[in-house]
Amino acid sequence: MANWEEWTSFYDGTYYEVFNSRQNLIDWVQNVGRGIGYVIVIKNSRRNYNVVFQCDRGGVYRSTKNSTRNTGTEKINCPFKLEGRYTASGDSWNVKMVCEMQNHQPALYLEDETRLVEDLLDKNVKPKDILSTIKNKIADENIRRTKRGDKTQMQVVMEFLQHNGFVHESRANASTNELENLFFDHPKSLEIWRAFPHVVLMDATYNTNMYKLPLLEIVGVTPTNMTFCIAFVYMHKEKKPNYTWALDY
Structure with missing residues (x-):
């Protein structure tokens, strides 16, 4: 209580x-x-x-x-x-x-809910629909937290990657053991990339995830101008060593 x-x-x-x-x-x-x-x-x-x-x-x-x-x-x-x-x-x-x-x-992550409300208001969504959206979001998080039990969110992520066959690698801070970088991709993505390796695009997004980490997305392009995901990387900072680590892997 x-x-x-x-x-x-x-x-x-x-x-x-x-x-x-x-x-x-x-x-x-x-x-x-x-x-x-x-x-x-x-x-x-x-x-x-x-x-x-x-x-x-x-x-x-x-x-x-x-x-x-x-x-x-x-x-x-x-x-x-x-x-x-x-x-x-x-x-x-x-x-x-x-x-x-x-x-x-x-409830967790009400800061994210505040940003969601602001976005919905900017889109002229009705207050009653905003409230319904927030309630559903909080309910979903409560369900996920119940299923997660005593595991941390990062433990759940790592188990998901392992159990679903993702290729993944992580790097933690040597003194605090805090996760700083996480690279992951699906084997099917690598197969598609081997077939179409000629064009690769990379872009990092900010403040779009609960971990508040820059998310680097690596995508490829087919000869018919269709894009496909190759890999994703959570990075502690958008600095040259972080990019080097991700691309070397």
Whole structure:
């Protein structure tokens, strides 16, 4: 069971913090929540009086006789609750902790979810569709984490490469044993490359994966101008020694 140690000053039920608008209060609560791995939503609100927050996994689903529900986030009656209240004397909003307890672990990679929201907003996706996308993404990650068990993500990656016949090589930092470079390709890719070895393209992308590592993609081109993947390389830095290591292998 997780608690919000970052907000221990709220535990005595006293109102803390002062916000000059309702929206500033909402933004602050949700930003703090994302910072420690929880999605906080508005449970109910009286616009000029108070606003009550809960975890997005709070409450339970109400099923009807002739309906089914397909959702990305399971409601498990998480008890966490915050309340913001308007004070006319100071023309401001205050917030207090009602219940600090969480009955589930925080979600991972909410920073990636924030970037996803920004991208969807830029594409004029409706808020309700954005919420559905985020919930599905978090649910998928929770399923993967359950299947992964005690293994680290990198252990899962290495097992996947080995069990599926990928040719792979890695290099770790000598002092910290932290993985710095990972080269991998599929044997079928090498067969295609041997048939069409004349044109090779390389390009590195940034901030497109959870490891925050540059990903070097090596592709080939057939005589009919079709591209095919040859190999991929996660690199600690996009420096000459990293490229040399990848290409020498």
